[in-house]
Amino acid sequence: MQNIPPKTSDPHAALLTRFAQGDMTAARLLVADLGAMTFAHAQRLLGNAAEAEDVAQEAMLRLWRIAPDWEPDRARVTTWLYRVTGNLCIDRMRKVARQSLPLDLIAEPVDPAPGAEARILAAARAQALTQALQQLPERQRQAVVLRHIEGLTNPEIAQIMETGVEAVESLTARGKRNLSAGLAEKRSALGFDDDTTE
Amino acid sequence: MLDTLFEQARAEVPELSAGLSAAMISDARAALPVTMPRSFWQFIGGVRGASGLALATLVGLWIGVVPLADSASWADPLVAFSDTGDAEEDLAWSDFGWILDEG
Numbered sequence: 053m054q055n056i057p058p059k060t061s062d063p064h065a066a067l068l069t070r071f072a073q074g075d076m077t078a079a080r081l082l083v084a085d086l087g088a089m090t091f092a093h094a095q096r097l098l099g100n101a102a103e104a105e106d107v108a109q110e111a112m113l114r115l116w117r118i119a120p121d122w123e124p125d126r127a128r129v130t131t132w133l134y135r136v137t138g139n140l141c142i143d144r145m146r147k148v149a150r151q152s153l154p155l156d157l158i159a160e161p162v163d164p165a166p167g168a169e170a171r172i173l174a175a176a177r178a179q180a181l182t183q184a185l186q187q188l189p190e191r192q193r194q195a196v197v198l199r200h201i202e203g204l205t206n207p208e209i210a211q212i213m214e215t216g217v218e219a220v221e222s223l224t225a226r227g228k229r230n231l232s233a234g235l236a237e238k239r240s241a242l243g244f245d246d247d248t249t250e
Numbered sequence: 251m252l253d254t255l256f257e258q259a260r261a262e263v264p265e266l267s268a269g270l271s272a273a274m275i276s277d278a279r280a281a282l283p284v285t286m287p288r289s290f291w292q293f294i295g296g297v298r299g300a301s302g303l304a305l306a307t308l309v310g311l312w313i314g315v316v317p318l319a320d321s322a323s324w325a326d327p328l329v330a331f332s333d334t335g336d337a338e339e340d341l342a343w344s345d346f347g348w349i350l351d352e353g
Contacts, residue, residue, distance in 0.1 A: 079278035116281035
């Protein structure tokens, strides 16, 4: 008799249950979706692809191990994975603070062809944001990335960071202020001379 | 300025490499719990396993039950005894001719 996965509104929980029953197709789908999400989030938090790969693989490994015991009513899989990824990243951030590991610096393309200027500017902006994020305290960085880059809501972020919604609002507000202060001197170089909005 | 930078960051999603994807899938396979077969049918491997067993059984029966058509068969040299009527030739078969050569 086939094990029928419990009804759940979380599609990832259903896939995780199928994986726990031996379905490797479910595992591949989870990697394509959640593995990609985890890596992208780690990359944005750490600014280093190699470190992000280690974190993402470790986070997914923990997901595979918890699969047989996963309770769909406990939390959404994405919430749990964001939380694990964030905690692993914070551990890495503390190691970076001690060892001063280098960030991935985006090399400026030297292509003089039309359109290259826009690409150079985009690369410079991405690098500036990455560097500015790395200057933020860990929790502010996590809150800002979850809110303004991953696009999650404050209640979702509160669940991930295991704190209150007001604390999340405070962290994101302070994080944005610190980012603005850190990027102020690069405003002109990043092509924001005429941009009066933040 | 920040809104523009955030918008660009949202649009540029870091991609999962093929190597990392393969590593995650490999981890998943290794993490699968080992389960006991739920039925005898599953234990023998389903249709494929059953058909292999059936074929092996038939071949074994054929080897054991069906008599050989010719007694002086290809297996005789391996058995080391033959009945050719020629004692010297029979001895050669049994000793591979070594003793005779040395004698």
